[in-house]
Amino acid sequence: MAMGSSSLSPCVSLSPSLSPHPKLPNPNPNPNPNLFHLSHPSFNPIPLRFNQPPSRSKKLLSPNAPTFFVAASAKAEPLKVIISGAPASGKGTQCELITKKYGLVHISAGDLLRAEIAAASENGKLAKEYMEKGQLVPNEIVVMMVKERLLQPDSQQRGWLLDGYPRSSSQAAALEDYGIRPDVFILLDVSEDILVERVVGRRLDPLTGKIYHLKYSPPENNEIASRLTQRFDDTEEKVKLRLRTHHENVDDVLSVYKDITVKVNGNVAKENVFEQIDAALTHVAEQRKVNSGSIAA
Ligand code: AP5
Numbered sequence: 001m002a003m004g005s006s007s008l009s010p011c012v013s014l015s016p017s018l019s020p021h022p023k024l025p026n027p028n029p030n031p032n033p034n035l036f037h038l039s040h041p042s043f044n045p046i047p048l049r050f051n052q053p054p055s056r057s058k059k060l061l062s063p064n065a066p067t068f069f070v071a072a073s074a075k076a077e078p079l080k081v082i083i084s085g086a087p088a089s090g091k092g093t094q095c096e097l098i099t100k101k102y103g104l105v106h107i108s109a110g111d112l113l114r115a116e117i118a119a120a121s122e123n124g125k126l127a128k129e130y131m132e133k134g135q136l137v138p139n140e141i142v143v144m145m146v147k148e149r150l151l152q153p154d155s156q157q158r159g160w161l162l163d164g165y166p167r168s169s170s171q172a173a174a175l176e177d178y179g180i181r182p183d184v185f186i187l188l189d190v191s192e193d194i195l196v197e198r199v200v201g202r203r204l205d206p207l208t209g210k211i212y213h214l215k216y217s218p219p220e221n222n223e224i225a226s227r228l229t230q231r232f233d234d235t236e237e238k239v240k241l242r243l244r245t246h247h248e249n250v251d252d253v254l255s256v257y258k259d260i261t262v263k264v265n266g267n268v269a270k271e272n273v274f275e276q277i278d279a280a281l282t283h284v285a286e287q288r289k290v291n292s293g294s295i296a297a
Contacts, residue, residue: 076292078159079104079285080181082166084253085188087242088198089266090273091163092211094188097274098161102281105155109165112145113137131233134241136167136249143174150180167245169252176256184284185257186277188266192243199239203228217270 079102083091095106113131116124123145127137136142146165149155162182166172175181190198201214206229212219219225233242254261262280266273 076285076288078157079281079288080160080162080183081186081281082162082182082184082257083186083188084164084250085266086190086192086195086246086250087239088195088202089188089190090198090270091188093217093270094186094273094277095161095163096211097270098277098281101278102159102161104159104161105152106161106163107146107149107155107165108163109142109146109167110163112149113142116141116145128232132238134233134238134243134245136245139168139170139174143171147174147178147180166253166256168249169256172253172256182257182260183288184280185254185261186280187254187261187263188273189263190266194267195243196236196239199234200236202234203230205229 081098081104083094083098085091092108095108098104099106113124113127117128117131118124123141127141130137142165146162150160150162166175198213198216201216203212203214203219204210205212205219205224205227207227211217212224212228219228233239262277264273264276264280
């Protein structure tokens with residue numbers, strides 16, 4: 001617990017990892033109930049979180065600041081994960097498995113855009129023009145949409161799993177500008193011939209949102225099979241355009257996250273892909289526990 005102050009909550013936090021851009025108004029002034037500013041006169045009033053490595057946390061304190069010892073029972077911050085990969089590399093499939101085990105909020109840029117299309121909004125109409133050509137939807141639509149979803153209370157409380165964003169250096173820069181950085185960047189690596197086969201055979205259940213593949217993940221029964229739908233951009237011709245867009249941008253995005261990238265072999269069965277991801281996330285979660293339990297600033 002804290003020493004030098006009698007009013008410290010055990011949920012002190014040492015990292016402004018989801019703070020709004022300093023030049024923009026904060027749309028969510030108190031997004032995390034675990035966040036607070038200390039009132040000690042010598043303390044620099046920056047929101048503090050538990051999971052910050054000691055070296056950086058020390059920079060937040062003035063020389064006369066009180067010393068704080070973090071209780072071993074400190075609640076670790078929820079995980080923040082980005083999953084990336086070529087079209088049909090299995091991002092959505094893995095997100096189903098990850099959210100089931102880790103309880104993270106799944107935020108898919110593609111799903112958000114398809115929801116706009118289904119709602120026949122102006123953004124949706126514009127987005128569809130780009131999606132049909134396998135191109136990136138303009139940042140004016142995508143960036144705010146994703147950012148607002150990341151700032152929702154459920155994403156901040158449960159942690160998030162961002163799927164299909166960022167897809168360009170400008171989108172990655174926008175996240176960095178907002179102070180939004182993942183703990184880990186998972187890259188699904190799948191060979192191109194497999195990608196085309198996965199796209200063409202993909203089907204979706206509009207009732208449950210579950211992803212199927214006619215060969216690799218067939219529907220459980222005839223009732224489900226009869227209601228499956230296919231995405232308008234899931235043709236061999238369109239996936240080639242989507243792949244080209246992916247290749248044009250992927251290196252720029254990777255360069256932003258190279259220190260936290262975990263490359264996963266996505267060519268194997270989905271259960272085996274998940275084993276690799278699960279091992280990576282378990283490792284990250286354990287590291288965070290060690291960090292949050294050992295901080296003495
Ligand atoms: P989006 O919806 O994100 O599409 P995508 O990136 O092309 O990826 P997919 O959803 O097609 O595939 P996935 O990797 O999720 O694979 P899945 O798990 O379904 O984006 C669509 C469009 O929206 C973009 O082209 C762009 O226009 C726009 N857009 C999106 N984000 C944007 C952004 N940030 N900025 C601008 N524009 C944006 O699996 C595929 C199939 O394979 C399934 O049938 C599945 O059952 C099967 N499968 C999965 N894993 C395995 C496995 N291990 N073995 C066998 N089969 C498997």
